[in-house]
Amino acid sequence: MPITIPRLLPAREILEEENIFIMDEDRASQQDIRPLNILILNLMPEKEKTEAQFLRLLGNTPLQVNITFLKTATYESKNTSRYHLEQFYTTFDEVRHKRFDGMIITGAPVELIPFEEVSYWNELKEIFEWTKSNVTSTLHICWGAQAALYHHYGIGKQELPEKCSGIFAHRIFDKTEKILRGFDDVFFAPHSRHTGTSEEAILHSPDLKLLASSEEAGAFIVQSLDRKQIMVTGHLEYETDTLALEYSRDLERGLTVPVPAHYFPGDNPNQMPINCWRSHAHLFFSNWLNYYVYQETPFEWK
Structure with missing residues (x-):
């Protein structure tokens, strides 16, 4: 089944070229099906x-x-242009009365700023609390994950000696968890951040379960x-060249950053990276949509 997006969204052309099954709102309104609202x-x-x-990633599943x-x-x-934001984005006040089957909160380039000093922190805290009753399952990415761990569970972040950037091997701790269904015992995923989260604090939390971790990059899922x-x-959603573009950008800004680990062949930035995480990225998001959202959400919110 397709993913439904606005007809004029620029990403539409990219996805169509990749043969991702998409649908605009007009056609979707004629489908006799209960779609997932993300x-x-x-x-x-x-x-x-x-x-x-x-x-x-969300468009490559059997679900609408x-x-x-x-x-x-x-x-x-x-x-991002104001026109793009006004045409394709909404604000929390406009959706706070609604319920959603799933939610994704992305990363943000504010890792080195204390949470309370982030300009939208109070707004984000309100959204965090709202998700508890209005969203079936919420997926937090990178800084979004650190912010959620801090807000919901009191687990802070620590600045790293140098940027954690590269493709790292991870092992899973519980093969029975549905979000890991189909995963290899060892899988690879990108990381790109200046801060880390204590794996020990996660393991000692009575409310959390560590599902996957890397010896080099630390706690992952x-x-x-x-x-x-x-x-x-980390960033399972990253494209093949994303870390390369970030590395070039950091160098242009005069920053001292390491070459992304295990990314360029021979650690040579002049070589084209090879994507070794794409299949697990699709599998992870498919499992999340199926087992944590579709199988758990009510057909009609009350």
Whole structure:
């Protein structure tokens, strides 16, 4: 089944070229089916790139999915046109009365700022609390995962000696968890962050379960015991060249950053990276939509 997106959304052309099955609102309204309603709070600067990354993964399942993009009202993006935001995004006040089957809260380039000093932190805290009663399952990515761990469970973040960037091997701790169904014993995933989260604190939390971790990059997939809150500290949604583009951008800004680990062949930035995480990215999002959203959400919210 297709993913339903606005007819004029720029990501539409990208997805059509990749043969992702998509549908606009007009055709979707004629389908006699209960679609999943997914809300995406996009906190990333280059919102159009992030839209395509997540829509690609959400559109590759047998489920029909309606997408609503959410922006912060307390901070206006400087990297995305106002026209794009006004046409394709909504604010929390406009959806707070609604219920959603699933929600994704993306990462954000504010890792080195204390949570309370982030300009939209109070708004985000309100959204976090709202998800407890209005969303079946919420998926938090990178800084979004750190923010959720801090808000919901009191687990903070620590600045790393150097940026954690690269493709890292992960092992899983519980093969019976449905979100890991079909995963290899060892799988690879991208990380890109300046801060980390204590694996020990997660393991000692009575409300959390660590599902996957990397010896080099640390805790990766964490879930609440009721499966309503899923935290992923890396970026399964990243495209093949995303880390390369980030590395070039950091160098252009004069930053001292390591070459992304295990990414370029021979650690040579002049070589084309090879994608070794795509299949698990699709599997993860498919499992989330199926087992944590579709199988758990009511047919009609009351």
